[in-house]
Amino acid sequence: MTTFFSGTQQPATAQPVSPDSERTAHLCAEAALFMRDHVLSLVSHDLRSPLNAIHSWAYVLERKLDAGDATAQRAIAGIRSGVDQQVKLLESLVDATRAETKSLALNRAPFALPAMIDAALDAVRTPFAQARAVAVTSGSTLAGEPLNGDAARLAQALWLMLTFAVESSARETGVVLESTLDGTLWQATVAFTPAPAALHDATLAHLLEAFARRQAQEPREAGRIAWVLALCKRVAEAHGGKFEQHEEALVLRVPLAAA
Known part of the structure; x- marks a missing residue:
């Protein structure tokens, strides 16, 4: 059985937490x-x-x-x-x-993309997106294609993309994940309608650090990403792929097979 949300570092906690809360804390720490x-x-x-x-x-x-x-x-x-x-x-x-x-070391192995994508979606929907009243939906043209890569790291990157999109969205809006194949590349596109005020709205639930959310609102030089999305960039590059941040979309492209 593939573990999609694993890692080497465990965040410190002041008291026992539920498995879901511990997993989320670990993802935020990464x-x-x-x-x-x-x-x-x-x-x-x-x-x-x-x-x-x-x-x-x-x-x-x-x-x-x-x-x-x-x-x-x-x-x-x-x-x-x-x-x-x-x-x-x-x-x-x-x-x-x-x-x-x-230099990010990867634990490469073939794994089914749909299962990893579903796990990332579930991790964001419950309870974070629900607390924000943001609907997270997906559309996919995949049919069980395998990818030879680090499933845990790719799941972390996808989780962060979805979480950032939810953080950037106003209440009762939507985030859409489109997962497609472009030749030998897997492409995940997270589309959302940015509402800058949502990133620092104290009445909304937040997972990402306040400092990271403030910096994400600042103007970016061409080709640069918000600092908080660095994990997505490093994971993509370690797989021989690419990560891009656009105004209303985050795009991850990774080869299905090792380069």
């Missing part, structure tokens, strides 16, 4: 872990460009300054030393911390 490492990856990438520029301009200034001006030479040396220290911090702290999910 989403938070990947979001943390995604943010660290962005920090590492986005800081290196200005640091490299500072380092290069320091050499330009050094050639323009009087070699006999001790104060100016100390200033240039201080600039280069500061840049080197920042780069070392990125390598020793930021890069090392995110190494846990940078």
